[in-house]
Amino acid sequence: MDCMLGNYEVRTFQRKWFEMVEKFGIANKRWVHDIYERRHSWATAYIRGKFFTEFQTTSRCEGLHAVISRYVKSRYSYTEFLRHFHRCLMFVRAKEVEADFECAKGDPVMTTNLKQLERSVVENYTRVIFYLFVSILDRACAMRVVDSEDNGSYFIHTVSRYGTPGKDWRVVATSDMREVRCTCMRMECFGVPCEHIIAVLVLSNVHEIPRSLILPRWTKDAKLVAVQSMGVIWDATLVPDGLVPESVQDCMSQH
Template sequence: MEKTYETHAMWSHYFLRDKFFGYIRTTSQCEGINSLIRFYVNRKNTLIDFMHNLDRALKEYRNNELITDFKSQCSEPVMITSLEVYERSASCYFTRNIFKEIRNEIQRARALNIKVLSTTLDKVEFSVTTLGDPAKDRRVEVDRSKNMFSCSCKLFESRGIPCSHIFCAMKFENIIEFLDSLIYKKWTKNAKNEFISTEMPVNDDVERVLKF
């Protein structure tokens, strides 16, 4: 028990709030892949069958990704919150699935109260509480000179999306544009552009291209 407690910083949620895991929780990612492959592969398959079926599973994965990318790039979601300026801005930057997560945080911001705790030069500290539950207090720090926001809930650090408390502070500061410091590039529509290119040099090594 003592040894387990000594390593609590490696598994305790409190110590992992500021660590980014990209929405992967426990074994959920592996379980999702296993459930898909199980649909195509079973113990009676020969090695050839296994390779063909695995290829079909990968094609479905890639097809689903193409469909998701198409929806993100070529369609616009319906605005449903009262903070439409943030919602519309988020829809321009983020993929559809991440946009839905951010929209939930924008909706939650409507039920929050905010007050200024301290002001020093370009920095402001806010106390953000939930309507009807003032005991649940979150602290939001704003650096006006750098347009940087940080919240004690650490949602942005752990998931890469701004929390409802930050949106509440943005509304109080009358910031109507989505700040670059709040855009996690991994979740944007154009995240692949830096890594995937259709342009290849003419004299490039064929073997290296095939491996890629």
């Protein structure tokens, strides 16, 4: 299980795999060889860097099915299906209105020790991504840059967690922070900078999340940009009043 889910680099995974195989005396088993040959499809070490936005393979479908099943039943006729599926769409749109309202009604309370970076997160990201980012900023406070190597056009920073020797990550960054990559590859997987990259930003006295690390799909204006690019206008007021959250309705009535 550790070999499967551990966030290791490939060489570390290979070392742990062969140590495990030798320990249990199964090096000559055909099924062990078959599993190892298919490692690119199940080992986190080989899947790292693929964008999954924290979803497992089937999670998107399961989440969508859970929403639709609240409105649509297998016994419905075609006309009933269309009517209830339309209700499902209205519910999804209402949740989107609620999320937009949460982003617009004010800023959340700053709770981390990295106030300037946290403020930058609030200004750029949606509220959901902000709350995800808070835990990353907290973990970044326990990170230390233990070594930095200047290779001319870029720097190689070695980052370690305080009190945990022997476990290091390498962050490669240009001096202007336009290109930043970490060996944990969580930026590539989830679309937000990891705590190791944040530690390097703190070391470099950077007060804002660099634009190169901000994925447009997580920003507050992502929907506006998408709508403009498609030439489609979607009016939130088309959502029936009965489906708009009461908190949003109250705010609308006050204005």
